[in-house]
Amino acid sequence: MSEKEKKEKIRITVITPEKRVFEGYVDYISLPSISGSLGILPKHMPIITKLKIGILKLVNEGNATYIGVCRGHFEFFGKIARVLTERAIITAYEDRQATIAELKKKHDITQEITEETKKVIQAIAGLTTLKK
Amino acid sequence: MEKSEDIRNRIKSIKGTRKITKAMEMIASSKIRKAQHRINEARGFIEGIENVIMDIACFSSTVADPLLAEPEIDNKVLLMGVTADRGLCGGYNVNIIRLIEKMIAALEKSQRSVTLEIIGTRGKNYFNYMGYKVARSYENMSDYPKFLDAREISKDLMSRFLSGQANRVFICYTKFKNPAEIYPTVRQLFPISIYESEIPSNILNSKNLEVFIDRFGRNYSSEGNLNSGADKVMGRSRGTVDTLIGGRVCRLRPEFIYDPSLQEVLGSMLPEYIYSVVYGILLESTASETGARMTAMKTASENADEIINGLTLMYHRARQQQITMEISEIVSGFESFNVSAD
Numbered sequence: 146m147s148e149k150e151k152k153e154k155i156r157i158t159v160i161t162p163e164k165r166v167f168e169g170y171v172d173y174i175s176l177p178s179i180s181g182s183l184g185i186l187p188k189h190m191p192i193i194t195k196l197k198i199g200i201l202k203l204v205n206e207g208n209a210t211y212i213g214v215c216r217g218h219f220e221f222f223g224k225i226a227r228v229l230t231e232r233a234i235i236t237a238y239e240d241r242q243a244t245i246a247e248l249k250k251k252h253d254i255t256q257e258i259t260e261e262t263k264k265v266i267q268a269i270a271g272l273t274t275l276k277k
Numbered sequence: 278m279e280k281s282e283d284i285r286n287r288i289k290s291i292k293g294t295r296k297i298t299k300a301m302e303m304i305a306s307s308k309i310r311k312a313q314h315r316i317n318e319a320r321g322f323i324e325g326i327e328n329v330i331m332d333i334a335c336f337s338s339t340v341a342d343p344l345l346a347e348p349e350i351d352n353k354v355l356l357m358g359v360t361a362d363r364g365l366c367g368g369y370n371v372n373i374i375r376l377i378e379k380m381i382a383a384l385e386k387s388q389r390s391v392t393l394e395i396i397g398t399r400g401k402n403y404f405n406y407m408g409y410k411v412a413r414s415y416e417n418m419s420d421y422p423k424f425l426d427a428r429e430i431s432k433d434l435m436s437r438f439l440s441g442q443a444n445r446v447f448i449c450y451t452k453f454k455n456p457a458e459i460y461p462t463v464r465q466l467f468p469i470s471i472y473e474s475e476i477p478s479n480i481l482n483s484k485n486l487e488v489f490i491d492r493f494g495r496n497y498s499s500e501g502n503l504n505s506g507a508d509k510v511m512g513r514s515r516g517t518v519d520t521l522i523g524g525r526v527c528r529l530r531p532e533f534i535y536d537p538s539l540q541e542v543l544g545s546m547l548p549e550y551i552y553s554v555v556y557g558i559l560l561e562s563t564a565s566e567t568g569a570r571m572t573a574m575k576t577a578s579e580n581a582d583e584i585i586n587g588l589t590l591m592y593h594r595a596r597q598q599q600i601t602m603e604i605s606e607i608v609s610g611f612e613s614f615n616v617s618a619d
Contacts, residue, residue, distance in 0.1 A: 152280060162322045162424045162553050163315070180537050194536035195545055218546060222533070229325045229399045230547070231424065 155187050157226040159212055159233050162178040167212060174226060175202040176219055191222035191234070195275060197247050200241050201239060211236045213244035281595040288588045295581035298574045301365065305571035309456055312564035313437065319557045326550045333543055337530055340539055344435070344469050344547045348444035355386050355392045355443035357435065357466075359450040359562040360400030362419040366566050367573030369451065369459070370399045376461040376462045392443060396430070396559070419563055420588070427556035431466075434555075435548060436468040453561040456568035466554070469547060 146172055154170040160245040177199025185192075201212040217230030236244040289618045333340070358377040360370050377393075377400070384391045395401045401414040413433075418426045437443045446467040452460045535542050 158325075160318075160322045160325050162319050162556050164318045165321055178536050183536070190534055191532070192534040192536065193542055194534075195542055204400065218326075218329060218542070218549070220332070222332070224561070227325050227329070229322060 152224070153187060154205075155185065155221075155224055155226050157228065159201070159214070159228040159230070161230055161233050164233065167210070169203075169205070171203045171205040171210075173204040174221075177201065177202075177214070178219070185221055185226065187224060191236060192253070193218065193220045196228070198245060200236070200245065201228060201233075209238070211238060211241055211244075213241075213248050215248045279507055279591070279595060281592055281599055284592040284595055288585055288592060291581055291585055291588065295578055295585070296549055297582060298577040299311055302571055302574035302578060305567050305574060309564060309567045309571060312560065312567055316557070316560050316564055319553065321562055323550075323553045323557050326553060327548065330543075330550060332533065333539070333546070340543055342540075342543055342547055343439060344467060344551075347468055351444045352389050353392070353442065353444045354389045355394065355437060355446045356380060356384070357394045357430075357434065357448040358396065358400050358404075358447065359448065359558060360395060360397035360403075360419075361562075361566045362398045362416060364399060365376055365573065366570035367576075369569035370403075371395075372461045373449060373451055374400060376463070377404075380447065380449060380463060393439045395528035396562075418559065419566060422556065422563055423551070424556050427559055431548070431551045431555040435551060441541060443467075448555075448558060450558045451565035452563045453564040453568065456571055459565040459568055464558070466551065469551065 151170055154172055155174060156163065157167070157169065157171055157174060171185070175198040176185070176194075177197050178181050179195040179197050183194065196214055196217045198215050198276075199213075201214050203212065204212045212228075213234040213236050214228065214230040215232040217228065220227045220229075232248065234244055234248070286406050358373065360373055364370065381391050381393065392412045393404060393409055394415075395404060395411050396415045397419050398416050401411055401416065404411050415426075415430060434443075438446055445465065448464050448466050450462060450464070452462040454460070483502065
């Protein structure tokens with residue numbers, strides 16, 4: 146890709162705490178913002194949004210890449226876009242629904258566990274105060 | 278001199294130990310590469326979040342969040358110490374435990390009550406043995422810390438800070454630079470302040486710790502801050518995002534659109550930042566532990582080699598002496614036989 150072509154494109158990085166999932170130049174981004182689907186083209190106004198579980202679509206010269214993201218944030222300014230998310234899976238078009246289901250499932254499980262652990266901790270705390 | 282048999286047995290046992298230390302060294306050196314890689318990935322994420330928060334701070338510095346607010350009463354401190362689950366890693370555990378003890382002493386000297394929480398079996402055992410009250414301890418995560426572990430720990434810390442059980446949260450961990458350079462460090466987690474919230478270990482002594490605590494005791498937000506002049510004029514409240522700028526020069530940028538709202542974006546961004554910071558801290562501690570273990574095991578293997586060399590020399594000497602003695606016994610026996618035959 147020539148320097149001139151790069152200038153016309155958006156440079157996007159998709160980062161999770163565990164690894165850098167995607168890095169590259171794209172023409173168009175569609176993302177699952179908390180208030181609905183959002184499309185970003187070059188020269189879009191600077192924006193910071195919250196993401197919900199969904200599919201991030203990156204289009205470069207007609208080729209689309211789909212990345213399942215699990216909550217997080219999206220920042221765009223100038224020609225640089227940054228997706229910060231807890232978990233991201235690169236997926237195919239056919240697997241989009243399955244990816245969302247998987248992200249939701251994992252997410253729910255962790256939520257359940259934390260809720261359960263919290264309840265247990267609260268119960269133990271209650272018992273120790275009773276004992277005293 | 279010892280019998281050659283005994284020396285041979287000693288050599289054998291030391292060779293056995295050397296095999297173990299050599300194996301541990303090799304395991305540690307392969308683990309450290311992975312750990313370094315994970316740290317780099319996590320650093321990228323933390324930097325990303327820091328940059329976004331900085332962008333918010335530069336343009337909307339009046340927005341406040343309870344996680345940024347300096348406490349009005351400042352007498353309850355929660356201290357989190359990150360130690361290892363296993364030993365045999367040189368001075369790693371000793372150094373961090375010493376730092377935690379110094380920190381407790383300095384905090385108690387400044388009339389604050391300290392709640393102690395420990396990550397790692399070694400630290401937990403030590404502080405229980407020494408009679409400190411460990412409020413909560415986490416184990417079995419120094420080998421391979423996961424993001425979810427970090428999230429659980431930081432959620433707990435955050436709820437304690439927000440509910441007022443602790444006015445300030447410090448974390449003591451070992452910063453990783455490279456396997457040979459690891460530094461025990463103190464960092465303030467809550468209230469959040471991105472810059473200058475750490476003190477490096479080369480200035481760590483009891484006096485500096487007191488200065489460090491004292492500095493945070495004052496209204497730290499208006500120090501070294503670009504907007505500090507404006508603060509006074511406009512009478513901004515404490516706990517706004519401009520505490521995060523901390524003397525850094527903002528790049529000029531147009532204003533951002535926030536979706537759904539600035540307050541909400543910041544409200545979800547700051548916990549995310551803390552999760553990733555704690556995750557980074559756990560990773561750095563793991564890498565430091567592995568690094569310390571690698572160096573310690575390397576030294577141990579070298580020492581074992583030295584001892585084996587010394588013992589081999591001694592073994593040969595003993596063996597030669599034994600042979601000489603046997604020969605002289607035979608010769609003298611033969612001589613006496615000849616004399617009696619004459």
